[in-house]
Amino acid sequence: GAGVSQSPRYKVAKRGQDVALRCDPISGHVSLFWYQQALGQGPEFLTYFQNEAQLDKSGLPSDRFFAERPEGSVSTLKIQRTQQEDSAVYLCASSLQGVITGELFFGEGSRLTVL
Amino acid sequence: GQQVMQIPQYQHVQEGEDFTTYCNSSTTLSNIQWYKQRPGGHPVFLIQLVKSGEVKKQKRLTFQFGEAKKNSSLHITATQTTDVGTYFCAARPQAAGNKLTFGGGTRVLVKP
Numbered sequence: 001g002a003g004v005s006q007s008p009r010y011k012v013a014k015r016g017q018d019v020a021l022r023c024d025p026i027s028g029h030v031s032l033f034w035y036q037q038a039l040g041q042g043p044e045f046l047t048y049f050q051n052e053a054q055l056d057k058s059g060l061p062s063d064r065f066f067a068e069r070p071e072g073s074v075s076t077l078k079i080q081r082t083q084q085e086d087s088a089v090y091l092c093a094s095s096l097q098g099v100i101t102g103e104l105f106f107g108e109g110s111r112l113t114v115l
Numbered sequence: 116g117q118q119v120m121q122i123p124q125y126q127h128v129q130e131g132e133d134f135t136t137y138c139n140s141s142t143t144l145s146n147i148q149w150y151k152q153r154p155g156g157h158p159v160f161l162i163q164l165v166k167s168g169e170v171k172k173q174k175r176l177t178f179q180f181g182e183a184k185k186n187s188s189l190h191i192t193a194t195q196t197t198d199v200g201t202y203f204c205a206a207r208p209q210a211a212g213n214k215l216t217f218g219g220g221t222r223v224l225v226k227p
Contacts, residue, residue, distance in 0.1 A: 031213065033215070035217070041219060041220075042121075042203050042217040042218055042219045042220045043158065043203070043217045044217070045214055045215065045216060045217075048212075048213055048214060050213070055212065055213065056212055056213065056214050058214070059214075091157060091158070093158075102163060103148070103160040103163065104148075104150075104158075104160060104205075104215065105160070106157040106158050106159070107157065108156075108157050109157055
C-alpha cells in the first residue's frame with residue numbers, strides 16, 4: 001500500500017494476556033518508530049529502528065514490552081502480561097531517511113484496551 | 116530527560132480570528148517538526164524547522180524557530196473550521212540520535 005499499515009486496528013485483551021501489534025512501513029523507508037498515545041495526550045516515544053537495528057529503546061516502559069524488525073521492514077510490538085495502564089493507541093511511523101529523519105509518516109494506530 | 120512543553124493546552128477560537136501556540140524545550144534542538152492530528156485520526160506532518168530563527172509559511176500558517184533553537188511557535192491567521200484538531204510540536208535534541216519527542220499538544224476548537 002501507499003501508506004503505513006497497522007494491524008489490528010482494535011484489540012481488546014484481558015489483563016495478563018499477551019498481544020502483538022504489527023506495523024507495515026512504507027516500502028523503502030529506513031527508519032521506523034513506535035509511539036504510545038494515551039487519550040488526550042501527545043505521542044510518547046517507545047523505540048526506534050534503523051533498518052533491522054533497534055537503535056533506541058529508551059521509551060519502552062517495562063521489560064514486558066518488546067519490539068523487533070528482523071528483516072528491516074515489518075515490525076512487531078509485543079506486550080506481555082498486559083496491564084490496564086497499557087491501554088492506549090500504539091502508533092507506528094516510518095521515515096525515508098536513516099541517520100537524521102525528516103517527515104514521519106504515521107499509521108492509523110492500533111487501539112489497545114485492556115480489561 | 117528532555118521535556119517539551121506546549122501552551123496553551125486548549126485554544127477556543129472564533130472563526131476568522133488569529134491565534135498562536137508555543138512550544139518550549141528544556142534542551143537545545145537540532146530541529147523541530149510540527150504535526151496536526153484531527154479528532155480520531157493520526158498525526159500528519161506539517162513542517163520541519165532546522166535553522167536558528169527560521170520562519171516558514173504555509174498559506175495561513177506561520178512557523179518560527181527560536182534564535183536559541185529551544186522554542187518554536189505556530190501562528191494561524193483567519194482561523195477556519197478546517198483548522199480544528201490538535202497541533203503537536205516534535206523536538207529532536209542535539210547529540211541525541213534520532214529520538215523525536217512530542218509535546219502534549221494544543222487542542223484547537225473553532226467557534227463558527
